[in-house]
Amino acid sequence: MLIRQRSAHHVTENEVTPQEMYLNRRSFIAGAVAAGLLPASPAFAAKDAAEKKRLEAVPWPGSTDEIQTPYEQATSYNNYYEFGTDKRDPAKNAGSLITEPWSVNITGAVAKPGRYWVEDLISPQTLEERIYRLRCVEAWSMVIPWVGFPLSKLMAMVEPTSKAKYVAFKTLYDRSQMPGTRFRVLDWPYREGLRMDEAANPLTLMAVGMYGEELPNQNGAPLRLVVPWKYGFKSIKSIVEIAFVEEQPKTSWNMSAPQEYGFYSNVNPAVSHPRWSQASERRLDGRGFFASLKRIETLPFNGYADDVASMYSGMDLSAFY
């Protein structure tokens, strides 16, 4: 039996802003700013970003029933270095990201290349709600209800050719919208990649929302990848380019420190990171003080081994970390 748990942030129909008012919010706000009623401040931009459209989604049967990370934590504790390196920076700064209009350039070994409006990639899909564990390489983890569709559905739309062996993704790189890119913390733009079979795996998700709403900017709006059996940095945010390629693509953290971050980066408690033990993790699920002190064991492939381990049979996972 499916028990629907309403989280604290759940809003009922009568609390929701009428859609026409929501759609006109920018002009409404612009008018208020022009009239001097509201300050034209970044804090206000963040507030604007906070009112997100609710999404219709079909519950996915494979969802975990573990305690979910509170919305507040999942949206205020983020690694999105384009908006700053402190965990709180993305929530503070990502208000400047313009997600409408948004297009994704699909290139390479693909039958239907081109620049697609993000709406045109999303609207043909049936959105699913999938509750996945997210395991960061920094040894903390969350449980997040994503809304999205399998990457394989997008691939079916654009038809990669037999030459395609890998998929390479890029995040937007725009200094005017992303204050953190003033510093060369990483070699911008942020890049990630998957092998074709990994990309086609039914677990690999293109997320457009979380907690029943559109993605907040700090979580990678309007379109991000979610690969639940890999460390979080593989799940690239705010995607502007998807290239189907023959060679294994360069990926940002691997370029930054190849001995620390491999191309595969599957969650693996047996392979230590040079700066963190990966054997255990801290689950961030808002259960309070004493629970926050406790560490839990990290599972191979973040507990998704049954669905993904066969893709790596015969590979030495300590060499291909």
Place this chain on the structure above:
Amino acid sequence: MVRKATSRTLWKSSVFAVMAMPAALLLWQWALVAQGQPSEMLGANPVQATVLKTGEFAMRALLISLTISPLASLFGKPQLNAYRRMLGLFAFFYASLHGLSHIGLDHFFSAKTLLEDLLKRWPITLGFAAWAALVPLAVTSTSKMIRRIGAKRWKKLHQLVYALAVVAVVHNVLITKGWQVEPLVHAAVLAALLIYRMAGRPRLVKLPRPAKVQQA
């Protein structure tokens, strides 16, 4: 003379209060977290935030303590040197909190983790080495110890601080993901301090005649 002494005490207490503030703030924020209230400073992962913050405080306290004698020479104000001991002890205090929060709070004093940290994760090994080198300096920081060891040998021992500061900065740069700004600023500050020393401590202001120097 009495007024001078009071003013120095006042200054020292003020510096002490400022340096103790981060610890007080941390304690206050943990009290909030323990009551289940949100803490802006500690966020969703208070343990990780505590390890990072105490490391930051230690690094800054160490750099501040190393800035004192160059400032004293630069501006001809030897009385500033009276603050070095307190600042150095604060660096040791925050470095100890940093190490304790990593191994105690984050890993529940797991001997296995400590051993792995020391043997396998050398950016952590460097951090531990920097802290360990602070221990003899902290122990010998009292006036009694200076007298017992002899000023010359004491000075030599305490020059260890420059070497351990280099190790601490390398730890800071290596332990941070990517090329973040803050550790590089720490490295730049330390480099400037070392260059100043190697350049023979040039002065902006001539020292007053010895007769006029205030005695501690």
